[in-house]
Amino acid sequence: MNVDIGNALASVASPGVSRASLERLDEQVADAHERIEAGMANAEHGYEALNVPDRTDPDEIRAAVEPVADADALITVGIGGSSLGAATITNALDSDTETVFLDNVDPEWVSRHLERLPLADTAINVVSRSGTTAETLANFLVVREAVESAGVDWTERTIVTTGEAGPLRDLANRHDLPSLPVPDGVPGRFSALSAVGLVAAAVCGHDLEALLEGAAAEAETLSGSLFDCPAYAYGATSYALDQRGAGVNAMMPYAESLETAAEWFAQLWAESLGKDDLGQTPVRALGVTDQHSQLQLYRAGPRDKLVTFVTAREGEDRPIPGTDVDDLAYLGDATLGDLLEAEFEATEASLAAAGRPNVRVELERVDEYELGGLLYGMEAACVLAGELYGVNTFEQPAVEWAKKATRGLLGGGEFEEAAAVAEKTELRIER
Numbered sequence: 001m002n003v004d005i006g007n008a009l010a011s012v013a014s015p016g017v018s019r020a021s022l023e024r025l026d027e028q029v030a031d032a033h034e035r036i037e038a039g040m041a042n043a044e045h046g047y048e049a050l051n052v053p054d055r056t057d058p059d060e061i062r063a064a065v066e067p068v069a070d071a072d073a074l075i076t077v078g079i080g081g082s083s084l085g086a087a088t089i090t091n092a093l094d095s096d097t098e099t100v101f102l103d104n105v106d107p108e109w110v111s112r113h114l115e116r117l118p119l120a121d122t123a124i125n126v127v128s129r130s131g132t133t134a135e136t137l138a139n140f141l142v143v144r145e146a147v148e149s150a151g152v153d154w155t156e157r158t159i160v161t162t163g164e165a166g167p168l169r170d171l172a173n174r175h176d177l178p179s180l181p182v183p184d185g186v187p188g189r190f191s192a193l194s195a196v197g198l199v200a201a202a203v204c205g206h207d208l209e210a211l212l213e214g215a216a217a218e219a220e221t222l223s224g225s226l227f228d229c230p231a232y233a234y235g236a237t238s239y240a241l242d243q244r245g246a247g248v249n250a251m252m253p254y255a256e257s258l259e260t261a262a263e264w265f266a267q268l269w270a271e272s273l274g275k276d277d278l279g280q281t282p283v284r285a286l287g288v289t290d291q292h293s294q295l296q297l298y299r300a301g302p303r304d305k306l307v308t309f310v311t312a313r314e315g316e317d318r319p320i321p322g323t324d325v326d327d328l329a330y331l332g333d334a335t336l337g338d339l340l341e342a343e344f345e346a347t348e349a350s351l352a353a354a355g356r357p358n359v360r361v362e363l364e365r366v367d368e369y370e371l372g373g374l375l376y377g378m379e380a381a382c383v384l385a386g387e388l389y390g391v392n393t394f395e396q397p398a399v400e401w402a403k404k405a406t407r408g409l410l411g412g413g414e415f416e417e418a419a420a421v422a423e424k425t426e427l428r429i430e431r
């Protein structure tokens with residue numbers, strides 16, 4: 001990925017970061033890079049995430065999915081990092097395999113999917129690092145029951161990706177299921193380029209080597225200066241803008257195929273940096289669509305936002321037919337791609353004209369190689385930002401309270417968190 005941080009400079013935007021400030025910050029980037037390099041070299045927890053492309057074996061993944069490689073449909077049962085990386089990749093690329101990501105426990109939504117999928121020709125990709133995530137286990141049990149009710153042997157349709165121990169590992173061993181390990185020392189949100197994200201890509205027939213080559217090429221750009229490394233430039237600029245008041249980061253890809261990438265980024269950024277009362281709030285947005293909804297706030301609301309545009313320089317195009325509507329005649333000589341690009345450039349310029357900071361992340365096109373670079377680049381940007389914030393980038397303790405409360409509410413043990421639920425302060429306004 002390439003980045004253009006020109007519209008984040010203080011000469012353009014407020015908040016903005018001066019070139020001199022970036023040069024001073026670059027000293028911290030150099031120190032952070034040394035820590036990152038050492039962490040990678042020692043396979044330290046978290047930093048190991050940036051070694052994943054070197055550690056992932058595409059042949060091992062393809063061998064595991066071979067029994068279901070011809071599936072017409074794929075259900076991935078996982079949540080957070082155990083779903084969003086896979087969804088980012090498969091939702092961005094064309095495939096004949098229909099993909100469904102059960103990463104919520106909304107009963108109507110789950111039932112609708114199970115009723116319409118060809119379960120006899122559906123692969124089941126169960127992913128959980130811990131193997132204990134309630135939503136994933138609950139959805140797996142529901143999917144297994146539905147598949148059995150359809151007269152299908154679920155053990156012939158299921159692949160498991162999980163840790164060395166836990167209920168899912170036990171299940172895989174007990175039923176001799178094809179299974180893959182999750183990478184040691186890699187938090188789920190950083191594991192898109194491991195089996196966690198690539199099993200789904202393999203079932204869909206995507207080029208795993210290209211994904212990993214794109215990531216590896218991005219890894220080669222990691223250096224001791226933000227001025228030589230797009231990922232560090234993005235991470236450092238986002239951090240610097242947050243320090244100057246841009247506490248929100250709207251991730252706004254100008255490609256439908258990258259909509260899920262914004263959702264993946266939101267977990268990566270929020271769960272890694274949201275600690276010690278610090279962190280920048282990611283907002284999922286989409287161009288051109290959100291020009292007709294959120295742009296008003298981005299351009300004229302509080303000066304508390306960075307907008308991150310992600311664009312692809314090349315892509316399939318389609319002409320706009322001529323029209324006899326005079327006011328729209330100018331469209332008749334254009335293509336949809338021309339319109340998309342013009343709207344992106346106009347929106348980028350409209351924010352700059354209003355002094356609203358924005359950064360452009362550029363891909364050549366949306367393919368496996370570029371996706372691998374984007375995923376790796378944003379992971380590296382996040383690791384660097386975590387170093388600059390001085391937070392523990394790779395843990396997520398704040399999510400545990402609600403898990404305990406949930407278990408308590410469902411009779412899974414005595415948890416004071418569950419008791420707190422009953423003590424809710426109420427002020428009900430009823431119809």
Ligand SMILES: O=P(O)(O)OC[C@H]1O[C@](O)(CO)[C@@H](O)[C@@H]1O
Nearest residue numbers: 080081082128129130133188399
């Ligand atoms: O892969 P697991 O262990 O099921 O966890 C799923 C997700 O839940 C979290 O642990 C947060 O609860 C995320 O960090 C993780 O990606």
